[in-house]
Amino acid sequence: MFNLLFADSVRIWSNDVWYALPAIAAISLVYAATRHERMRPIWLHAARVAGWIVGFMIVVGVALEWLSWMT
Amino acid sequence: MTSESTEKPAGEQINLKDAGLAAFLAWMLPGLGHFYQGRRAKAALYFVCIMGLFVFGLCLGSSNEQCINSEGKIGYGRAVYFSWKKGDRTWAYICQVCVGLPALPAVIQAYRMNHNQKVWCGGFMAPPRPNNDNDKGPNKEQPTLHDLHRVLNRRFDLGRFFATVAGLLNVLAIYDAYAGPVTIAPGVKKKEEAESESPK
Numbered sequence: 001m002f003n004l005l006f007a008d009s010v011r012i013w014s015n016d017v018w019y020a021l022p023a024i025a026a027i028s029l030v031y032a033a034t035r036h037e038r039m040r041p042i043w044l045h046a047a048r049v050a051g052w053i054v055g056f057m058i059v060v061g062v063a064l065e066w067l068s069w070m071t
Numbered sequence: 072m073t074s075e076s077t078e079k080p081a082g083e084q085i086n087l088k089d090a091g092l093a094a095f096l097a098w099m100l101p102g103l104g105h106f107y108q109g110r111r112a113k114a115a116l117y118f119v120c121i122m123g124l125f126v127f128g129l130c131l132g133s134s135n136e137q138c139i140n141s142e143g144k145i146g147y148g149r150a151v152y153f154s155w156k157k158g159d160r161t162w163a164y165i166c167q168v169c170v171g172l173p174a175l176p177a178v179i180q181a182y183r184m185n186h187n188q189k190v191w192c193g194g195f196m197a198p199p200r201p202n203n204d205n206d207k208g209p210n211k212e213q214p215t216l217h218d219l220h221r222v223l224n225r226r227f228d229l230g231r232f233f234a235t236v237a238g239l240l241n242v243l244a245i246y247d248a249y250a251g252p253v254t255i256a257p258g259v260k261k262k263e264e265a266e267s268e269s270p271k
Contacts, residue, residue, distance in 0.1 A: 019229055022127055023236055026120040030240040034247045037085060039112050
């Protein structure tokens with residue numbers, strides 16, 4: 001389990017997963033902007049959506065890493 | 072021109088002006104429809120987010136490296152192009168063209184390529200030559216699809232992905248320009264959200 005995706009610093013910095021950051025930021029902001037008119041609720045909603053996306057990715061990443069360690 | 076307004080949560084009135092025109096402007100350039108409606112902050116947000124993703128995609132699909140099957144270099148903006156030839160149908164372009172004018176050079180470049188005319192701007196957004204193309208026409212220096220995959224590698228697919236997502240996000244922006252923010256059902260909406268949205 002020591003090779004977990006988020007425990008290996010070399011893999012973290014060279015990982016393609018960083019390409020997801022601009023996509024997550026833009027998707028969260030645009031999605032939130034379609035639900036509110038004022039900027040403050042947009043930022044809050046976007047932060048929550050981004051948190052959900054990142055959380056989901058972490059859960060899936062950990063599950064996949066665990067599966068790969070098991071097999 | 073008709074002026075439309077919509078009532079949104081917390082009783083806020085939004086003047087959508089001519090909603091159809093705003094939607095068209097929003098398609099032409101992300102944020103332009105909202106700018107026309109006077110929703111400047113959202114216009115800036117949409118423009119930065121959507122165009123940022125689109126340009127990032129174009130940058131990922133760019134390279135100064137030499138082609139393998141051609142005499143020229145890879146060039147710029149290769150992740151976005153229009154092609155409807157058998158074996159290379161760019162279905163993603165249907166989504167990418169939702170960004171509007173910034174994606175339209177691809178159509179012009181595809182026309183020039185198909186009519187054996189030299190493509191403009193070194194092949195920016197031009198479709199690649201077929202892999203088995205031995206034609207020594209005006210576009211002989213243009214890369215083949217094989218070149219793009221070989222040299223750009225995963226950046227080609229990532230660039231295409233970012234440009235596609237940008238186009239899809241602009242569909243949401245177009246809807247927002249046409250109909251205003253999507254109303255959240257009162258039962259779902261949290262109390263603090265309602266408070267933060269209410270006019271002071």
